[in-house]
Amino acid sequence: MEATKIASFDRISELKAFDETKTGVKGLVDSGVSQIPRIFHHSTVNLANHKPLSSDLLHLTTIPTIDLGGRVFEDAITRKNVIKGIKDASEKWGFFQVINHGVSLELLEKMKNGVRGFNEQSPEVRKQFYTRDFSKEFVYTSNFDLYTSQAASWRDTFMCYMAPNPPKPHDLPPICRDVMIEYSKEVMNLGEFLFQFLSEALGLNTNHLNDIDCSMGLRMLCHYYPPCPEPDLTIGTSQHSDSSFLTVLLPDLIEGLQVRRDGYWFDVPPVPGALIINIGDLLQLITNDKFVSLEHRVLANRATRARVSVACFFTTGVRPNPRMYGPIRELVSEDNPPKYRETTVKEFAAQRSARGLDGTSDLLHFKI
Ligand SMILES: O=C(O)CCC(=O)C(=O)O
Numbered sequence: 001m002e003a004t005k006i007a008s009f010d011r012i013s014e015l016k017a018f019d020e021t022k023t024g025v026k027g028l029v030d031s032g033v034s035q036i037p038r039i040f041h042h043s044t045v046n047l048a049n050h051k052p053l054s055s056d057l058l059h060l061t062t063i064p065t066i067d068l069g070g071r072v073f074e075d076a077i078t079r080k081n082v083i084k085g086i087k088d089a090s091e092k093w094g095f096f097q098v099i100n101h102g103v104s105l106e107l108l109e110k111m112k113n114g115v116r117g118f119n120e121q122s123p124e125v126r127k128q129f130y131t132r133d134f135s136k137e138f139v140y141t142s143n144f145d146l147y148t149s150q151a152a153s154w155r156d157t158f159m160c161y162m163a164p165n166p167p168k169p170h171d172l173p174p175i176c177r178d179v180m181i182e183y184s185k186e187v188m189n190l191g192e193f194l195f196q197f198l199s200e201a202l203g204l205n206t207n208h209l210n211d212i213d214c215s216m217g218l219r220m221l222c223h224y225y226p227p228c229p230e231p232d233l234t235i236g237t238s239q240h241s242d243s244s245f246l247t248v249l250l251p252d253l254i255e256g257l258q259v260r261r262d263g264y265w266f267d268v269p270p271v272p273g274a275l276i277i278n279i280g281d282l283l284q285l286i287t288n289d290k291f292v293s294l295e296h297r298v299l300a301n302r303a304t305r306a307r308v309s310v311a312c313f314f315t316t317g318v319r320p321n322p323r324m325y326g327p328i329r330e331l332v333s334e335d336n337p338p339k340y341r342e343t344t345v346k347e348f349a350a351q352r353s354a355r356g357l358d359g360t361s362d363l364l365h366f367k368i
């Protein structure tokens with residue numbers, strides 16, 4: 001009993017000491033640590049990966065890649081095939097990569113360089129943005145759930161709501177402000193396009209999901225995963241599903257992302273120039289489980305340089321939004337009654353903020 005008390009007391013002081021450096025995991029790496037502090041130690045159970053139990057899964061290697069043909073479709077058959085690909089992927093994986101998505105590769109590189117640039121500028125500049133006050137326009141922090149999670153993750157993040165009320169440029173750090181604004185506009189366009197195809201994939205009118213404001217809000221999270229000296233002891237991002245409607249993820253060429261299907265963690269190998277699209281919990285809720293929001297995680301970075309990623313969540317998050325969401329009427333029937341109660345995006349997102357990434361689905365709280 002006494003030992004537990006001492007251990008938990010130490011842990012809190014260590015978390016605080018780390019937090020008060022205001023320079024995140026990058027600061028630890030810059031100080032030359034060769035062993036990771038124990039606040040980052042995850043249990044081995046959490047990190048293990050067992051072979052798939054079902055032999056049906058043995059032939060599967062990873063999530064599908066879909067060619068969006070620059071978003072221009074000259075013939076109806078190609079368009080139909082793309083929608084079919086998106087439908088299958090959304091039903092089985094809730095995850096797919098897209099190529100020829102219409103966002104310039106140069107902009108993708110510029111965005112990733114912006115994330116690197118912010119995290120690699122002098123600690124004095126970074127510190128000015130470091131906060132745990134999530135009501136601020138721009139938040140730079142390490143582990144939003146530092147004090148509530150069982151173990152910290154080897155990652156720093158900066159975040160900002162980019163729509164519907166974009167930040168004023170002067171609220172954003174000079175080093176990445178222009179690219180954040182430009183990139184988020186492109187992601188909004190891509191998102192509106194994807195929601196059209198997802199609507200058709202569900203047998204709804206093309207504009208259904210856009211009309212019910214699925215593409216209204218955009219929250220951008222820019223992650224920085226410094227190289228980890230003991231990658232087998234910790235994780236980059238612990239297992240979770242996204243609480244958004246949809247997520248557009250700009251990955252790095254350094255691997256690490258894994259998606260869990262039927263109990264097995266599948267690697268998502270980098271595809272040059274691709275964006276990763278995944279269905280979030282809110283889309284699973286309004287489609288009454290037709291589309292699935294799968295858990296995923298990022299392993300600690302084994303490479304010698306930092307891994308970066310930019311996750312753009314289509315959601316208004318905890319910002320005011322009175323609209324109620326429940327299973328879409330056209331998608332339920334007597335044989336397929338609603339599985340979830342109605343909720344607001346804010347109520348849904350508040351679950352996540354309160355609990356952190358503890359690996360349990362927020363959807364359970366809304367099950368009828
Ligand atoms: O960094 C990544 O590749 C994934 C990040 C992620 O899953 C998230 O931000 O929700």
Ligand SMILES: [Fe+2]
Nearest residue numbers: 240241242296
């Ligand atoms: Fe995620």
